[in-house]
Amino acid sequence: MFDLHRLRLLRELKHRGTLAAVATALSYAPSSVSQQLSLLEGEVGVQLLEPVGRRVRLTPQAEILVAHTEAILERLERAEADIATSLTDLTGTLRIASFQTAAFTLVPTALGLLRDIHPHLRVHVTQQEPQKALPALHARDFDVVIAEEYPGDPSPRPAELEQEDLLEDPLYLALPDQAGGADAHSPAAALRSLADRPWVMEPEGTAARRWAMTLCRSVGFEPDVRFETADLLLHLRLVEQGYATALLPGLVWNGRPPAVPLRRLPRGQDTRRVFTAVRRGRSRHPAIQACRHALLQAATDASGTAPG
Structure with a gap:
């Protein structure tokens, strides 16, 4: 019988890409990871890794083992969920990753609800953008990820992850007070009227940036992006101070009246879609269900306070 610990190391290598990344994630020495994988090769009786430059990649036989390991780990997570369901109180640690505006708006409300109902559940929250958080969820670094999907840029839906909608977050054109005239036009014309103004956008490569650039180009101009940051609160501050125009989601105001x-x-x-993602087989765990219920309640509250 194959050693499950070594199988998990092989799975980690598939998801993290390098022996060094596996070692860092699991607090092992790289030599220890390499030794364990060599022992696994001996157990299986075939080559599992082949060198590619300074890195290694999985052989077809290793990919077969990883697929079976995924099924084993999913079944073990279901067993963990069944055990937790049989208990009267939730304990342990729940690890949540969230992008900024959801962490700012939804997470604090959800934390309060969880604390009141399950005081012995330890919740750990990390602010991380979906493009990094979703692969980390698959690698079992998190239990729940709060993610976003912008119009025309659907997020991948791997079979190993289960998604559940939280809310449709309205998106707005936010302009400095001195940007007059835009209110007299249709939405497309209002955008075009700001073509010569400086803009603030999220960094290149993000879903929000792809959506924003596509939107501006669709109405006939290339935006003059002078400020780039993933911090949407800084976006809002730059607009409030008159330095830039921005495209902002409703959650950024957190129920406060907009000042621009x-x-x-x-x-x-x-609108952008906001959703939670969990690993398949983990969704029945009572801590996951409690977290999703609390987030859904927070999202319902936030939807009632969106600007406009």
Whole structure:
């Protein structure tokens, strides 16, 4: 019978890419990881890794083992969920990853609900953008990820992860007070009227940046992006101080009245999808269910206070 610990190391290597990354994630020495995988090769009786430059990649036989390991780990998570369901109180640690505005708006409310109902459940929260958090969820670094999906940029839906919608978050054109005239136009014309103004956007490579660039180009201009940051609160501050125009989601105001003029965006481009993702087989765990219920309640509250 194959050693499950070594199988998990092989799985980690598939998801993390390098022996060094596996060692760092699991607090092992790289030589120890390499030794354990060599022992696994001896157990299986075939080559599992082949060198590619300074790195290694999995052989077809290793990929077969990883697929079976995924099924084993999923079954073990279901067993863990069944054990937890049989208990009267929730304990242990729940690890949540969330992008910034959800962490700012939804997570504190959900934490309060969880604390009141399950005081012995330890909740650990990390702010991390979905493009990193979702692969980390698959690698078992997190239990729940709060993620976002922008119009025209659907997020991958791997079979190993289960998604559940939280809310549709409205998206707005936010302009400095001195940017007059935009309110007299249709949404597309309002965007075009700001073509010569400086913009703040999220960094290149993010879903929000792809959506924003596509939106501006669809109405006929290339935005003058002078400020780049993943911090949407800084986006808002730059707009409030008159330095930039921005495209901002409703959650950024956290129920407060907006201090800058807002304009609607063209139909079909005016909401982003906010959802939770968990590993398949983990969704029945009572801590996951309690977390999702609390987040859904927080999202319901936030939807009732969105600007506009």
